[in-house]
Amino acid sequence: MKIRALFIIGVALALLTGCAGAGVFADYREVEQLEIIRTIGIDKGPEGVTVTADTGVEEDGRAPKLFRTAAPTLSAALEQLQETPRGRRMVFAHTEQVVIGETAARAGLAGYLDYIERATEMRIGTGVFIVRDGTAEDLLAACAGEGSSAADMLLFLKTEIRNMGCGFVYTCGDIAAGLASEGCALAQAVERAPGETVTEEERAMVRPAGFAVLAEGALAGYLTEEESRGAALLLGKVERDDMTAAAESGTAALSFRGAGMRVRPLFLGGSLDRLSVAVRTEAAVKEASEGLTLTAAETRRALAQDLAARETERAAAAVARSQAMGLDFLGLCAAAERASPLRFGALRDRGAADIGTMTVEVTVSAAVRRTFDVADPFSVRGKGA
Amino acid sequence: MAENGKRPAAGLADALRATFADCYDLETRTIAVGGAGGLAAELFYLDGLVSGGDMSDYVLRPLTERARFRGARTPRAAAARIMAGAVYDFNARLAPDAAAAADDLLSGFCCLVFADGTAVSFEVKTGDKRAVDQPKEEKVVRGSKDAFVEVLKVNTMLVRRKIRDRQLKIRALELGGRTRTKTALVYLEGFTNEAVLREAERRLRAIDAEEVLSPAVITENIADRPRSLFPQVLVTERPDKFCLNLLEGRVGILADGLPMGFLVPATFAQFMKVPEDHASHFLIASFLTALRYAAFFLALILPAFYVAVAMYHQEMIPVKLLRSIINAKQAVPFPTAFETLLMLFAFELLQEAGLRLPNPVGQTVSIIGALIVGQSAVEARVVSPVVVVVVALSGICGYIMPDLDMGSGVRILRFLLVLAAILAGMFGVAMGFTMIVYHLAGLESFGVPYMSPFAGGEGKHLSRALLRWPMDRKRDREPELRPGRER
Numbered sequence: 001m002k003i004r005a006l007f008i009i010g011v012a013l014a015l016l017t018g019c020a021g022a023g024v025f026a027d028y029r030e031v032e033q034l035e036i037i038r039t040i041g042i043d044k045g046p047e048g049v050t051v052t053a054d055t056g057v058e059e060d061g062r063a064p065k066l067f068r069t070a071a072p073t074l075s076a077a078l079e080q081l082q083e084t085p086r087g088r089r090m091v092f093a094h095t096e097q098v099v100i101g102e103t104a105a106r107a108g109l110a111g112y113l114d115y116i117e118r119a120t121e122m123r124i125g126t127g128v129f130i131v132r133d134g135t136a137e138d139l140l141a142a143c144a145g146e147g148s149s150a151a152d153m154l155l156f157l158k159t160e161i162r163n164m165g166c167g168f169v170y171t172c173g174d175i176a177a178g179l180a181s182e183g184c185a186l187a188q189a190v191e192r193a194p195g196e197t198v199t200e201e202e203r204a205m206v207r208p209a210g211f212a213v214l215a216e217g218a219l220a221g222y223l224t225e226e227e228s229r230g231a232a233l234l235l236g237k238v239e240r241d242d243m244t245a246a247a248e249s250g251t252a253a254l255s256f257r258g259a260g261m262r263v264r265p266l267f268l269g270g271s272l273d274r275l276s277v278a279v280r281t282e283a284a285v286k287e288a289s290e291g292l293t294l295t296a297a298e299t300r301r302a303l304a305q306d307l308a309a310r311e312t313e314r315a316a317a318a319v320a321r322s323q324a325m326g327l328d329f330l331g332l333c334a335a336a337e338r339a340s341p342l343r344f345g346a347l348r349d350r351g352a353a354d355i356g357t358m359t360v361e362v363t364v365s366a367a368v369r370r371t372f373d374v375a376d377p378f379s380v381r382g383k384g385a
Numbered sequence: 386m387a388e389n390g391k392r393p394a395a396g397l398a399d400a401l402r403a404t405f406a407d408c409y410d411l412e413t414r415t416i417a418v419g420g421a422g423g424l425a426a427e428l429f430y431l432d433g434l435v436s437g438g439d440m441s442d443y444v445l446r447p448l449t450e451r452a453r454f455r456g457a458r459t460p461r462a463a464a465a466r467i468m469a470g471a472v473y474d475f476n477a478r479l480a481p482d483a484a485a486a487a488d489d490l491l492s493g494f495c496c497l498v499f500a501d502g503t504a505v506s507f508e509v510k511t512g513d514k515r516a517v518d519q520p521k522e523e524k525v526v527r528g529s530k531d532a533f534v535e536v537l538k539v540n541t542m543l544v545r546r547k548i549r550d551r552q553l554k555i556r557a558l559e560l561g562g563r564t565r566t567k568t569a570l571v572y573l574e575g576f577t578n579e580a581v582l583r584e585a586e587r588r589l590r591a592i593d594a595e596e597v598l599s600p601a602v603i604t605e606n607i608a609d610r611p612r613s614l615f616p617q618v619l620v621t622e623r624p625d626k627f628c629l630n631l632l633e634g635r636v637g638i639l640a641d642g643l644p645m646g647f648l649v650p651a652t653f654a655q656f657m658k659v660p661e662d663h664a665s666h667f668l669i670a671s672f673l674t675a676l677r678y679a680a681f682f683l684a685l686i687l688p689a690f691y692v693a694v695a696m697y698h699q700e701m702i703p704v705k706l707l708r709s710i711i712n713a714k715q716a717v718p719f720p721t722a723f724e725t726l727l728m729l730f731a732f733e734l735l736q737e738a739g740l741r742l743p744n745p746v747g748q749t750v751s752i753i754g755a756l757i758v759g760q761s762a763v764e765a766r767v768v769s770p771v772v773v774v775v776v777a778l779s780g781i782c783g784y785i786m787p788d789l790d791m792g793s794g795v796r797i798l799r800f801l802l803v804l805a806a807i808l809a810g811m812f813g814v815a816m817g818f819t820m821i822v823y824h825l826a827g828l829e830s831f832g833v834p835y836m837s838p839f840a841g842g843e844g845k846h847l848s849r850a851l852l853r854w855p856m857d858r859k860r861d862r863e864p865e866l867r868p869g870r871e872r
């Protein structure tokens with residue numbers, strides 16, 4: 001009796017969820033009939049949207065397969081890819097990154113993000129790249145070769161860019177959330193090595209090209225490399241970066257990491273005076289020039305000050321760019337509201353918290369570690385300055 | 386020479402002959418009690434059940450000594466002398482009628498029948514029995530190396546040797562209309578829940594079977610839900626495991642002719658434990674217990690999970706693994722569902738062949754099956770290597786189950802879950818697994834929730850099921866097994 005009841009409940013549940021019968025079998029596909037797509041390139045074309053699908057380097061090192069199609073919408077283009085009789089069904093569930101050409105990005109990428117968010121097969125954790133001065137199709141095609149593909153290069157970049165200190169790969173979900181809450185967001189821009197002087201191999205490589213600023217669902221501009229480094233530092237996206245700092249007795253190569261910014265709104269007489277943005281970095285000496293006396297406190301202090309001054313410059317440049325564009329892509333206002341929910345929150349509610357007009361004071365403090373004397377490592381325990 | 390040279394009169398002796406008509410093993414011998422000229426009597430015994438040496442030394446020799454029966458002129462007087470110790474066999478008793486005498490013969494006695502129908506039985510049971518050996522089904526890594534045998538008395542002796550406690554009680558029962566198998570209900574008085582004990586005895590007495598020659602007669606007749614695939618009676622051939630469970634407050638059952646002990650109530654957690662847990666470091670024991678739970682889960686669900694993911698949810702497979710699977714599957718002519726079922730079926734065939742054949746041949750079959758057939762099947766592209774790995778891993782996990790019946794249940798359910806996965810992907814697996822959990826949560830064994838302490842029990846005792854606490858911090862026994870606790 002119980003088994004019968006359970007059976008009936010099971011069937012009823014299956015019917016209610018729409019997962020029963022043909023509905024289930026409609027999703028069935030044999031694994032060997034699948035073509036796994038790892039990167040999708042989106043461009044604007046005369047027919048609407050041009051999609052280039054990249055399979056990444058094959059298991060045996062063969063060059064990736066590229067599939068191209070064009071249709072009025074992204075969803076139609078992807079459907080069209082399925083309809084092309086290749087004997088294999090394309091799987092977009094393993095798409096690790098979406099590459100959007102500059103023209104398509106300028107025309108508006110909100111629709112593409114909307115599709116990715118709604119698609120049951122794709123993930124909102126997919127990384128987004130904007131191709132600076134180029135198309136996604138060209139980038140994917142240029143990178144495709146024996147043992148190399150844009151999919152693999154971009155995947156590598158996604159994990160390694162935090163160690164370069166010049167950017168960060170935001171996902172579809174991050175960008176969509178930023179656009180919805182602040183009206184703007186950052187996306188990682190990439191480019192091929194420019195110019196005629198580089199080798200063919202270098203031409204077929206992808207490199208970071210700073211942050212792309214997105215506003216109102218479209219590309220609004222790019223940050224320079226220094227601005228991008230400043231933005232990455234403020235946003236706490238720098239796992240490791242290198243810089244040469246100078247003191248009176250010589251120079252030292254430093255490796256540093258940022259801990260993210262601390263934003264405090266400072267009020268004067270009931271009105272907002274300025275935003276104080278403070279960032280703390282920690283650096284370790286990688287290599288010291290001859291004659292540099294790291295054990296001396298003044299040397300360490302000088303190195304830290306030099307590092308702090310240069311990082312302040314970068315961060316201030318990023319803030320200035322944000323203010324110039326009138327877009328709070330660094331999230332300063334949101335951070336200030338978290339620090340002072342009542343007073344700053346009220347300002348924002350009134351629309352009086354305009355990033356473009358408020359005074360922002362950026363301070364970067366630095367500490368230098370690993371300052372022991374190599375000849376006598378026990379002499380000084382590398383106190384920071 | 387018997388008195389007057391006559392054979393004993395008809396009556397009880399004839400009745401015995403009639404009872405054992407067509408029984409070639411019934412032997413009789415006419416003797417004169419007290420030597421030549423003494424009282425005529427006939428000695429009945431079943432050849433094979435009695436020890437010839439014991440019968441000669443302890444029964445026949447004293448019976449034929451004139452001095453012992455001087456003055457005993459009647460069978461009654463002779464019987465009285467016997468009962469008083471003239472015959473020094475350790476167990477002698479009067480058989481009031483033919484039925485009692487027949488029962489005695491069947492129990493390894495020889496029966497001396499006088500002419501007037503007076504009968505005395507002497508226990509001369511043969512000592513021929515299998516020696517106490519190592520357990521065959523439950524391997525001992527570290528612990529006592531003895532196992533139950535087919536003789537009830539030896540088994541009770543093994544238990545007594547381990548628990549030298551006056552509170553250890555062994556209550557005798559007789560089961561089976563024809564076999565009349567001697568059965569013992571073993572428990573520790575004051576340790577065991579009286580309600581469980583009463584219920585166990587009631588169920589045993591209620592067994593309506595002609596024979597008790599196989600364990601299933603007991604396990605299926607006393608289980609709460611005999612049709613369930615999950616065992617509800619803990620069966621062990623290890624006396625140490627049996628005793629550990631008695632000390633936990635369980636009721637043990639031993640039956641003559643069955644080289645194993647039965648324990649009730651049984652819980653799921655109990656099937657995941659082995660006596661070695663008490664023999665190794667508590668951290669290792671706890672880790673291995675957790676491993677057994679993981680193995681149970683994997684043995685049950687791994688093939689179904691693979692089928693569901695490979696057929697419907699490829700997005701769940703990491704991209705590199707998915708590519709490997711695709712590459713390996715390119716030349717395989719069968720769909721995933723078929724090749725998985727095929728491999729599972731082949732695995733069961735190999736397992737059964739290895740189990741039934743004599744040991745050396747069985748091992749050969751396993752080697753041929755696992756290495757040659759498996760490898761050849763992959764090389765011939767009949768099945769993909771991933772399926773072989775999945776089925777083999779699932780099979781190995783099944784072998785980790787300490788209990789054979791639990792492992793067998795998992796084997797059947799594995800097939801059902803694979804079918805559910807074929808029909809409805811992960812939804813089918815989830816539905817199937819939910820139904821298994823529902824079924825398990827509803828099971829009870831002698832009033833104790835089967836999934837206790839995970840469900841229906843006291844949550845605070847959860848750690849006892851999953852961990853083995855250090856000996857100096859050993860936790861209480863299961864609350865459901867405590868005396869006086871009734872549901």
